[in-house]
Amino acid sequence: MNAAPEQKGTHWLFTGAIYIMLFLFGGVEGLIGSFQFSHVVGSVPVVALACCLVLLATCLFAAWAMRTVSGALVVAAGWLVASFLMAMPRPSGSLVITGTTPGEWYLYGGTISALIGAALSFGAWVRGPAVPRR
Numbered sequence: 001m002n003a004a005p006e007q008k009g010t011h012w013l014f015t016g017a018i019y020i021m022l023f024l025f026g027g028v029e030g031l032i033g034s035f036q037f038s039h040v041v042g043s044v045p046v047v048a049l050a051c052c053l054v055l056l057a058t059c060l061f062a063a064w065a066m067r068t069v070s071g072a073l074v075v076a077a078g079w080l081v082a083s084f085l086m087a088m089p090r091p092s093g094s095l096v097i098t099g100t101t102p103g104e105w106y107l108y109g110g111t112i113s114a115l116i117g118a119a120l121s122f123g124a125w126v127r128g129p130a131v132p133r134r
Helices: 003-036 046-066 069-087 101-120
Strands: none
Touching (some): 003 069, 046 069, 046 101, 069 101
């Protein structure tokens, strides 16, 4: 019965592919948010705040779906890489994420949302109900 090692190898390949997709999904969230954060209603940066809430929800959902904290951390890492690369000045001197109030809410709020998502992922609710092993 040599089927078990083959299944385990496939399991790790599938899990690795999911983690890569979660990282890319976080990066796509960061890229979209980097170009859309500046929309305001009055003086409230609603899109920046919405991006923060979406990132928090995505981190929590990824942790729950993967049944581990690393699900949230991978999404957060993808978002952080994309967003902070977009916040760095270009050689021409231009910026994508500016130092305005919406830009600060987007970067700082997103970072705090990622940290909260990772912290909440340590809860028992992520792992689901205990399943007896055979």
